[in-house]
Amino acid sequence: MGRGRKGRDVSGWLVIDKPAGITSNAVVNKVRWAFGAKKAGHAGTLDPEATGVLAVALGEATKTVPYVTDALKAYRFTVRLGVATNTDDAEGEVISQSDARPDDGLIAAALGQFTGDIQQVPPQFSAVKIDGQRAYKLARDGEELELAARDLYVESLEMVDRPDADHVTLEMVCGKGGYVRSIARDLGVALGCFGHVRDLRRVWSGPFDAEDGVTMAHIEENAGDAATLDALLAPLQIGLADLPELPCSADGAAKLRNGNPGLVLSSDAEYGDEAWASYLGQPIAVGIYKAGTLHPNRVFNLPQ
Structure with a gap:
């Protein structure tokens, strides 16, 4: 007979305001450890340098993860114009540059082609599997990958700020499986100037909002304090809101x-x-x- 998983039978949803510099899986592992929970999972990965809503499910709430994963999500992100990187974000190596800088009108006009039902090629450095291996592992080994385009529904994509000629801040509401890095990359190509994501924040995800998020520092400070931590949990039916x-x-x-x-x-x-x-x-x-x-x-x- 196999051993049962150790830990508390605690169930519910926890909204973490994820900091930059940590993977989504690392957040889940820390939350599970702090709560002493038997089981935990999350509803949608954020890149390590991204911040914002990471919805963590504990116990029986993990059975509702698919319904949150499938829900619409909103992102606010800044695109660095004029520079393409091999990772499509600021962590990668520069592979192309341009002196062209489109004006606000050209940017606004280009956004329309990235709304509705679109096809999107994931970044080379992504968790997409190719012959059983993660794309980012193959890319780190120097392989040039031919990744298949995937369907993505984008409800809206709007320009909300233009800090300077080199940067534009956008807000996007999209469905499951979207890569913001691909939007930045493809927008740069469409504008003829290249581009990559400089910073990214998930503002909301399904029923969860970043403003209601708990910091990892608070979770770590109260690790093992079941009463304090359990009070932070939303009931599992929140994940069934749709x-x-x-x-x-x-x-x-x-x-x-x-x-x-x-x-x-x-x-x-x-x-x-x-x-x-x-x-x-x-x-x-x-x-x-x-x-x-x-x-x-x-x-x-x-x-x-």
Whole structure:
């Protein structure tokens, strides 16, 4: 028999305002250690030098990660014009330069081609897998990679500041899988001047906002203090904000907890919609709604 994972059965969402200079996985590992939690994960990687919303799920909340990952996200970032790097950010080596500096009108006009449903090629230094290996590892070894373009939905891309001729600050709202570094790179190409990301901040991600974020310093200062840290957690159902909630009876909850279809009392969902069931406000399961019944595909094992 395999050993169970050690740690506390603590569940919920924690919004970290990630500092620059640390990977997303390192943040998750520190949070899990501080809480003494059995299980933790995050809803969308940020580059090490990026800051802002990193939504960390603990315990049963990890079952709602896909719903936050799929939600829209907003980024504020500054593009350095006139310089391209091999990483598409300020950490890389300069590979191309230009003296051209487009004016505000040209930049604003170019942004339209990066909105809606677009195709985007990930950066050479990215976590995309090629034949089982991460692209950034191959790129570090000097390989020139042919990465396939990927679909991306960009709801909006706007210029919000022009600090000087060399820089432009943009805000973007996009769907799952977007690379801000690729936007900066491709915008520079479209403008004929090259470009890369100088700084990047995720302002919000699905239901989570950077203004509500907790610092890593606060987490580390209170490591092991369960009462203080647990008070920071949002309930796991926050991650289900985009799905209909279906209240159910005690009998329906019992059936759903056992992985069986259960009756729900009322519904705004339509036949075939994904939704979640609750009993006395507690999330029970996520599943497919069919004519008054929820057919579960994820069941939450929370204290009753």
